[in-house]
Amino acid sequence: MEPDAYLLSRIQFAANISFHILFPTITIALGWVLLFFKLRYARTSDMAWMRAYFFWVKVFALSFALGVVSGVTMSFQFGTNWPGYMERVGNIAGPLLAYEVLTAFFLEAVFLGIMLFGFRRVSSRVHTLATFLVAFGTTMSAVWILALNSWMQTPAGFEMRDGVAHATDWWAVVFNPSFPYRLVHMLLASGLTVAFLVAGLSALRWLMGDRSEAMWKALRTGLALGAILIPLQILAGDQHGLNTLEHQPAKVAAMEANWQTRGNVPLVLFALPDENARTNRYELSIPDGASLILRHSPDGVVPGLDDFVAEDGTALHPPVMPVFWGFRIMVGTGIVMLLVSWVGVWFVYRRAVLPRPLALVLVPMALSGWVATLAGWYTTEIGRQPWLVTGVLTTREAIGPVPGGQVGFTLAVYLLLYASLLVAYLGTLVFLARKAAAAGDESPLPAVADSSLNQPLAGE
Amino acid sequence: MTVDWPTALPLVFASLMGLAILIYVVLDGFDLGIGILFAAANDEEKDAMIAGIGPFWDANETWLVLAVGLLLVAFPIAHGTILTALYLPVFALLFGLILRGVAFDFRAKVPPQRKSRWNAAFFAGSSIASLAQGYMLGVYVLGLQPGWPVVLFGVLVALCLSAAYVAMGAAWLIYKSEGELQVKAVRWLRHALIVTALGMAAVSLATPWASPRIFEKWFALPHLFWLLPLPLISGVLFLWLFALTFRLPAPGDRHALTPFLILATIFALGFAGLAYSFYPFVVPDRMTIWEAAAAPESLAIILVGTAFVLPVIIGYSFYAYRVFGGKAGDLRYD
Numbered sequence: 001m002e003p004d005a006y007l008l009s010r011i012q013f014a015a016n017i018s019f020h021i022l023f024p025t026i027t028i029a030l031g032w033v034l035l036f037f038k039l040r041y042a043r044t045s046d047m048a049w050m051r052a053y054f055f056w057v058k059v060f061a062l063s064f065a066l067g068v069v070s071g072v073t074m075s076f077q078f079g080t081n082w083p084g085y086m087e088r089v090g091n092i093a094g095p096l097l098a099y100e101v102l103t104a105f106f107l108e109a110v111f112l113g114i115m116l117f118g119f120r121r122v123s124s125r126v127h128t129l130a131t132f133l134v135a136f137g138t139t140m141s142a143v144w145i146l147a148l149n150s151w152m153q154t155p156a157g158f159e160m161r162d163g164v165a166h167a168t169d170w171w172a173v174v175f176n177p178s179f180p181y182r183l184v185h186m187l188l189a190s191g192l193t194v195a196f197l198v199a200g201l202s203a204l205r206w207l208m209g210d211r212s213e214a215m216w217k218a219l220r221t222g223l224a225l226g227a228i229l230i231p232l233q234i235l236a237g238d239q240h241g242l243n244t245l246e247h248q249p250a251k252v253a254a255m256e257a258n259w260q261t262r263g264n265v266p267l268v269l270f271a272l273p274d275e276n277a278r279t280n281r282y283e284l285s286i287p288d289g290a291s292l293i294l295r296h297s298p299d300g301v302v303p304g305l306d307d308f309v310a311e312d313g314t315a316l317h318p319p320v321m322p323v324f325w326g327f328r329i330m331v332g333t334g335i336v337m338l339l340v341s342w343v344g345v346w347f348v349y350r351r352a353v354l355p356r357p358l359a360l361v362l363v364p365m366a367l368s369g370w371v372a373t374l375a376g377w378y379t380t381e382i383g384r385q386p387w388l389v390t391g392v393l394t395t396r397e398a399i400g401p402v403p404g405g406q407v408g409f410t411l412a413v414y415l416l417l418y419a420s421l422l423v424a425y426l427g428t429l430v431f432l433a434r435k436a437a438a439a440g441d442e443s444p445l446p447a448v449a450d451s452s453l454n455q456p457l458a459g460e
Numbered sequence: 461m462t463v464d465w466p467t468a469l470p471l472v473f474a475s476l477m478g479l480a481i482l483i484y485v486v487l488d489g490f491d492l493g494i495g496i497l498f499a500a501a502n503d504e505e506k507d508a509m510i511a512g513i514g515p516f517w518d519a520n521e522t523w524l525v526l527a528v529g530l531l532l533v534a535f536p537i538a539h540g541t542i543l544t545a546l547y548l549p550v551f552a553l554l555f556g557l558i559l560r561g562v563a564f565d566f567r568a569k570v571p572p573q574r575k576s577r578w579n580a581a582f583f584a585g586s587s588i589a590s591l592a593q594g595y596m597l598g599v600y601v602l603g604l605q606p607g608w609p610v611v612l613f614g615v616l617v618a619l620c621l622s623a624a625y626v627a628m629g630a631a632w633l634i635y636k637s638e639g640e641l642q643v644k645a646v647r648w649l650r651h652a653l654i655v656t657a658l659g660m661a662a663v664s665l666a667t668p669w670a671s672p673r674i675f676e677k678w679f680a681l682p683h684l685f686w687l688l689p690l691p692l693i694s695g696v697l698f699l700w701l702f703a704l705t706f707r708l709p710a711p712g713d714r715h716a717l718t719p720f721l722i723l724a725t726i727f728a729l730g731f732a733g734l735a736y737s738f739y740p741f742v743v744p745d746r747m748t749i750w751e752a753a754a755a756p757e758s759l760a761i762i763l764v765g766t767a768f769v770l771p772v773i774i775g776y777s778f779y780a781y782r783v784f785g786g787k788a789g790d791l792r793y794d
Contacts, residue, residue, distance in 0.1 A: 062565045068518060069561035072525055073554045078532060080547050083540025086532055091758040094533025098762045101522070101529045102769040109522045110773070110780050113515030121783050166755050400544045410551045417555065421562060428569050 003404035006396060009081040012411040014381075016074055018374060019418045023067030025373050028142050028187065029194035030060050031135030033221065034115075038128050040217075051214035052221075055436050056198070059429065061116055066425060068109070070418075081407070082388075084398030089165045089389055092158055092173055093148055100144035108137030139187070146186055150179035152389045153380070154247045165392060177247050181240040182380075188233040189376065192337060193369025195229060198222030199344065200366020201433050203359040210437035223348055226341035234334060238293070244380075245294050248390065249303035250316070251383035254323040256290045259306050263299040265290040269328075273320040278306065318385040326379035333372040340365055465760065470753035472763060473534035474742065476770075477527055482731050484523035486628070486724045491517045493629020495560055495586020496622060497648060498579060505641050506579055510564070512636035515784045517564065519777060521557070531742075534759060538742040538752035545604045546596050549614075553592035559585025587622065594621030601663060601734070602670045603744040613666060620659020624727070627652035631719035634708060638787055642709050649719060650705040657698050660730055664691065667737050671745060674737045687736070694729045697722050 034056055041049035075097070078085055086093065114122060114130040122130070157172025158165045167173050199222030205215045245252045257273040257280050258265050267289020271280035288298040295302065308317035340361055347353055388395040491513050498506055532539045543550055559581050567578035598617030602610045630649035634642055668675040678687060701722045708715060740748045753759065 058569060062569060065518075065561050065565040068521065069558040072521065072557060075525060075528055075532070076543065076550055076554055079528075079539045079543030080550055083544055086536035086539055090533065090536030090539075091755045094536065094754055095758055095762050095765075098529055098533045099765055101526050102765055102773070105525060106519065106522050106769075106773045106777075109519040110776050112518055113780050114783060117515045118783055164755070167758060167761075170761060400540060402544050402547045406547055410548070413551075413555065417558060421558075424562075424566060424570075428566060431571055432569060 003408050005402060005404035005407050006399045008404055008407040008411050009399060009402075010395065012407060012414060013074075013077060013081060015411070015415055015418060016070060016077060017381075018377075019422070020067065020070035020074055021373060021377060022370055022422075023063045023070065024138065024142065025190050025193045025369065026063040026197060027060060027067055028138045028190040030056065030063070030197075031131070031138050032191075033194055033198065033225070034060060035128070035131045035135050036221070037217075038131050042124065042128060046213075048213035048217050051212070052218045055214065055432070056218065057116065058432055059197075059201075061112075062425065062428060064108075064112060066421065081400055081402065082398045083400040085388060085393065088163070088393045088398070089152075092151060092155075092165050092167050095167075095170075096144055096148040096151070096174070100141055100148075104137045104140035104144060106137075108134045108141065111137070142186060142190070143183060146183045147174045147176075147179055150182045151176045153182070153384055154178040155389055155392055160392070165389075178240075178243055181236070181243045184236045185233070185240045185376075188229055188236055189369065189373050191229045192226060192233060193373055195222050195226035195341070196337065196362075196368050197366050199226060199341075200362050200364070201429060203354065203362035204366070204430070204433050205437040206354055207356075207359050207363065208434060208437035210440055212436075212440040215436075215440075219354065220348055223341055223344040226337060227345040230334065230338045230341055234338070237331075237334070242294065244383075245303075248383065250305070250308045251318060251323065251380070252294065253303050253305045253308070254318050254320045254383055255327040255379060256294075256302065257320055257324045258290060258302050258304050261301060261304040261307050263291060263301045264288050265294075265300075265302040267293065268324075271324070273324050275315065275320055316386065318383045323379050323383045326375045326382065329375035330372050330379060333368050333375065337365070337368055337372070466753075466756045467750070469756055469759040469763065470534070470749040473530060473753070473759060474739075474749045476766065477530040477534065478731070478735050480523050480527035480530060482728060484520070484527055485731070486727055487520035487523060488517070489625045489628040489727070490632035490720070491520055491629070492560070492586045492590045493625035493627065493652075494633065495582050495629075496590060496626050497629050497633070498583040498586070500648065501641075501644075503576075503579075505644070508637055508641055509633060510567070512633060515780065517561075519780065521561070524557075533762060534754055535742050535749065535752040536754055538747055541743050541747065542600070542604070546599065549592050549596045549599070553589055553596070556585045556587070556589030556592055560589055561585070590622040590625045591618040594618035597621060598663075600744065601667050603746070616662060617659065620655060620662065623652045623655035623659060624723075627656050628720070628723055628727075631723050634719055635717045636787060638709075638713070646705050646708045650702065653698070653702055653705070660694065660726075663730075664733065667734070671737075673745060677737065690729055690733050694726050697726050697729075701726075 034053055037049050037053040037056065040046070041053065111130040111133040114127065115134050118130060119127050151173055154177040155165075156176040157169035158167050160166075198218050202215050202219035202222060205212075206219070241252065241255075244255075253259075256265065257268050257271055259278055259280075264287070266285035266287050268280065268283055268285045271283040271285075273280050290302050291298055291300040294300060305315075305317050305320065308315065310316055340358075344358060344362065347355060347358055384390060386394050386396070388398050494509050494513055497509065501509060528539075531542070563578045563582035563585055567575050567582060570578060595614040595618040598614035599610055601617070602613055627649055630645045630652060633645035634649065637645060668678050677683065701719055704715065704719060704722075708719070710716075738744055740750070742749045742752050
């Protein structure tokens, strides 16, 4: 029996894009953090800033490479697995992707070389400029990709002619209703991911006995960044949710596991949504909570999932369980981030110490940004189903003719490859931390014999 | 004079895509070739070889993204047809590129005892990606048809394109290295050159035989006369380069970059020949560039951006190559 190519292709794309997003999430914000380190060094001439730069630029290079190769893979998978996508909406998706490659991808890829290896070859000013251009390039990449993703969620500025989408207003295509919210939400998510990665890896170095000034500088930067960004993110997330309520009510209904359209909807803290019985089991909830959050009034009406069922009983809303839980994991992680970063800032800035228990909490929190980002993307992407482009193209319509057996084979190899790369990546981060911790402020600046891709050293 | 945009735009985009593919093949060709040459190098040489491509490979690979991006945006229907027909080879290519790209960074950052593992991954990834590209070229040349003869031809082109990449890699090394490694690179170039020449001859002969239409385009008079310089110049360049390998490295390191430039010219000529053969089809004998093209207004908006941005990209790419010009040994890692 031939396995189901549709299901396997979906799993494959999900695996690919989940693996991919881990790395841009890091590089988008880490580029700016590196620029910050570089500018601090330029202003203070304090070598510790440069040591922090040299350590984190290695993390950047590694993350960037993983992001590039998994991104290239995705651009091919549009064609190999989802040819219906470009056939139907290629006139819109095409230019957005083209502008991403032209204005962002090349910029970052070319200046990355100068940023990584050019410290000796160009003036410090040009090196700083290269760092800026790489950071700017990664951010522009995110802008274009999020414009396209948002257009798929809330399409605008187009008309259908002979079953093919044609743009009528490019401004409306790019600035479609959910784009500004999604962009801000994602850029803040990237900032938080990096904040906790920097703080967590610095805490790991501290636990390994590192008391170097470079470690402290990175730790303080990470904690402060997290503490500043998390309240902003909560605000941005709330606004994004209200935007989704307006444009994709079925998604919000699934996020809240709310079955009937009504007022006084409770905020469900825990439940196992049951799509067959169309009710929640083991529900634990706060009365009026969802109405208050979404309508800012206890008797505000929140849409229910039962409104999105066809007459023959097929669900026109997304699967409830993953959207409901994805959303809760994201929000839960955000709350922990708030607590940890504020407590951390208080200790590190006010008392200038890092208590051991706090360090032990910060280390696993290094990956909290990944958890929240993935959970959030699962919420919004699964929440778009059964549509690939809302109201224009269903995911099933886009599938190509490749037999399921072949997709199953490639999926198995991809999963194996991604799992090994993830283990290697995390292992390497720990190894780099250990090496930096062992060297402390005495680290040779910055290279050793085994590092032919490292930074050339600062003039000494 | 009025321009007929619906006719002109697909043509412009086909040329742009061709340009992106050619630049990709020349630039990432030497990266991949150096990866394959890892099999023949010792550990110290490997570091020097990586130093020779370190600052560039990322930008080089971006040309592939641009090429497939242009195929995707300008010829959406062809994009689906070609990539689904080549599902498994495309997968092999991506697998190879992933392995190559990450091994590049990991090998420099992992504990020393694990380095050889990533060196092996770098070799494997580069080889798989080169072979997959050659295989796809072979299958595409024969019109994406099924059948064993096509597969065999694909394997033949896979080997020859890999040899061509090895030649590119060796030629780049001659420019980037000195001393013993440079001498080695000259030898590598000479050997790879023979296989490359055979491969180009095989593709040049197979293409017209596989398609009566292409045969007609090449061998009907008077086309033959003004097309004749294409293979003739390529042949002369091959012989010149082959002879040159016996005189390199030259005193004062003269002609260090010449082999690379000659090879790039040969690639460009071969590519021009292929482009002439297939025009106006984007899927051989099935779909022309006009049948496959996206809506003119979408193409126009991309073209406006491309016209401004592409020269800038080429400009700053030149700048990056100049910053890292000269021998790779000058890259200081101490």
